[in-house]
Amino acid sequence: MSEPRLRLDKVERRFRTEAGELPVLRGAELTLNAGEIVALVAPSGTGKSTLLHLAGLLERPDAGEVFIDGKAAGTLGDEARSGLRGRSIGFVYQFHHLLPEFTALENVVLPQMVNGASEQAAAARARELLAGFGLQGREDHRPGRLSGGEQQRVAIARALANRPGLLLADEPTGNLDVATSERVFAQLLEAVRGAGVAALIATHNPDLAARMDRVVTLREGRIVAG
Numbered sequence: 001m002s003e004p005r006l007r008l009d010k011v012e013r014r015f016r017t018e019a020g021e022l023p024v025l026r027g028a029e030l031t032l033n034a035g036e037i038v039a040l041v042a043p044s045g046t047g048k049s050t051l052l053h054l055a056g057l058l059e060r061p062d063a064g065e066v067f068i069d070g071k072a073a074g075t076l077g078d079e080a081r082s083g084l085r086g087r088s089i090g091f092v093y094q095f096h097h098l099l100p101e102f103t104a105l106e107n108v109v110l111p112q113m114v115n116g117a118s119e120q121a122a123a124a125r126a127r128e129l130l131a132g133f134g135l136q137g138r139e140d141h142r143p144g145r146l147s148g149g150e151q152q153r154v155a156i157a158r159a160l161a162n163r164p165g166l167l168l169a170d171e172p173t174g175n176l177d178v179a180t181s182e183r184v185f186a187q188l189l190e191a192v193r194g195a196g197v198a199a200l201i202a203t204h205n206p207d208l209a210a211r212m213d214r215v216v217t218l219r220e221g222r223i224v225a226g
């Protein structure tokens with residue numbers, strides 16, 4: 001049995017605020033095995049984004065450990081963490097965060113080149129991914145000339161470009177109208193399942209959550225079955 005793609009071991013995170021210390025995560029534990037798709041559904045302000053930032057190695061926990069493919073991230077320096085993040089983790093945010101000056105194709109090519117791919121190989125993969133999301137013919141458009149749904153599909157293609165084992169998504173279709181959200185979400189799930197990627201997807205939408213393998217929630221800073 002291979003190592004879990006993601007394991008959170010007694011993760012704690014607190015913030016200092018004007019009102020005092022705010023303990024957001026208080027020993028959160030979660031394991032995602034290869035190919036497992038998990039919905040994170042919890043009320044606003046309970047720590048979903050905080051959890052995703054920690055799982056994505058964008059921040060460090062105050063206590064506990066984050067394991068990516070069995071590797072304890074806390075033991076790594078900043079450079080090694082960035083390398084592990086780039087190779088193993090894809091992110092999709094509520095707002096696409098595409099680079100506005102670059103075309104759709106370039107947005108999907110760039111993270112691959114950062115990871116050491118040749119421009120030619122990266123472009124071939126980007127074209128294939130974009131076509132898979134129904135974006136053939138749009139490769140040379142900048143994000144500003146794409147619809148919200150198209151922008152988000154480019155963002156998903158970008159997140160999958162380096163063939164990560166783990167995808168983290170924070171309300172990936174939360175910015176889209178209901179019909180577009182439905183379509184883009186179905187494409188996201190299909191792509192993730194097809195590639196065998198483990199995914200942790202925060203959503204407020206119970207219908208979308210019900211399509212994943214399991215649902216978890218946050219209660220008093222811990223993860224419990226949803």
Ligand SMILES: Nc1ncnc2c1ncn2[C@@H]1O[C@H](COP(=O)(O)OP(=O)(O)OP(=O)(O)O)[C@@H](O)[C@H]1O
Binds near residue numbers: 048
């Ligand atoms: N950098 C920070 N400094 C201080 N407080 C913070 C910081 N980041 C988050 N918080 C607080 O921690 C709590 C959890 O925030 P978080 O963004 O993780 O919640 P969330 O569940 O993702 O919410 P939403 O569903 O509204 O996006 C909130 O009370 C928030 O105000």
